[in-house]
Amino acid sequence: MIDKLDQFFNEYITKESLFLDKKALQSTFTPEEIFHRDEQINQIAKILAPCLKIENPSNLFAYGKTGTGKTVSIRMITNKMREIAEQKNIPLKFIYVNCKLKKIADTEYRLIAQLAREFGTEIPYTGLPTEEVYKILFNIVDKNKQLVVLILDEIDQLVQKTGDEVLYNLTRINSELKNAQVSIIGISNNLFFRDSLDPRVKSSLSEEEVLFPPYNALQIQDILRQRAKLAFKSDVLQPGVIEKCAAYAAREHGDARRALELLRVAGEIAERDADDLIELKHIDTAEEKTERDKVLDLVKSQPKQQQATLYSIITIAAKNNREAIFTGEIYDGYKELCLKLGLRPLTQRRVSDIIAEFDMLGIINAKVISKGRYGRTREISLAISDSIRTNLNKILEEGLTVS
DNA sequence: CGAGATTCATGTGAAGTATACCTTTAGGCTTAA
């Protein structure tokens, strides 16, 4: 037994890694060259170019599904511009904020506060009037004569939750500034988001629009090959691996991010298994693992009440394997659970909202239906596979029992 | 038999409340002249 362990560790240490540079497959990585987005990149570059002459560029609105290269493209361009600006001493600043991040930038106050923090001020998490935070932001931006470009990723999430007032205020910011100038790049995953905006916001935010269409399988292959060359040592990929990753990702609206993740995790699995080659079978394992990790991480980070609600959904769905279950049953189960755990139960009103949140997160499918004489409710079903559900169950039980 | 009324179970919006945290301010204490 001990020998075996010894052997394993020794092997593990002496074994050469399959990776050269794992970073190249991570979603934060910005490659030198981005394939199949030439048109979009040119458009954006043209729109942002005036920055380098210290002229205020048009506001820009980029939209397209997840993993279509919106964020990387913009990051790549802004990196370049930042370099140039540095060389030529141009006072240009890019601020990137992801509006989806819970507790960071998912309300008006928090977004503005986060923007101000990016400039190096301390802003408390609560307590200040939002108006005050705007003022702080204005002042710090206006302190220097400079050009500031705010990049708001996934603004659709924010606007859906809190309305478009924030955007209105931000688009008007320029008229109050004396020295600096601000322009906004909005990024949205939702293609129809634009239409839900107040016309005033719409016209000023989307002065320019750039659409990112999904990649097809061949394009994803190109991207994967480029990154794989950086990330892996040569000849560790079994032929067909890239094609298979691409095919999996293309199946889901051409999500390149997902393809890259798949490839990276497949590599990690191969390495863990002490294989010299990344094989096709590793991709299947990787697909399940990525899916599972995504769900589990998400659930682990949820507050207790949310976990309890989800647990109730899972147990009830498992108990009666009907097609769908309803809000009332879930709430009853949830209340019972709270009793057992000594948790103060939330009202049904709130639980209803929590269920809607889980729907948004894609863990469950919920649809409001009317059952005629038998009232109106949400028809809810789990949106996760059985194998994950078992894991999830365990995680939830753990999470709920520790106090 | 069919049009319209009724009904149920919960969705959903608005307003109110509790909590945690912020700034301001007024008082009290110390200190130095």
Added chain:
DNA sequence: AAGCCTAAAGGTATACTTCACATGAATCTCGTA
């Protein structure tokens, strides 16, 4: 008298509750053929 600290007062954002009304199709009702 000036300076510094502290605690109370007055204010805010957020998560949640309370209240009240909205929904929409299955079912019921009742007039009519």
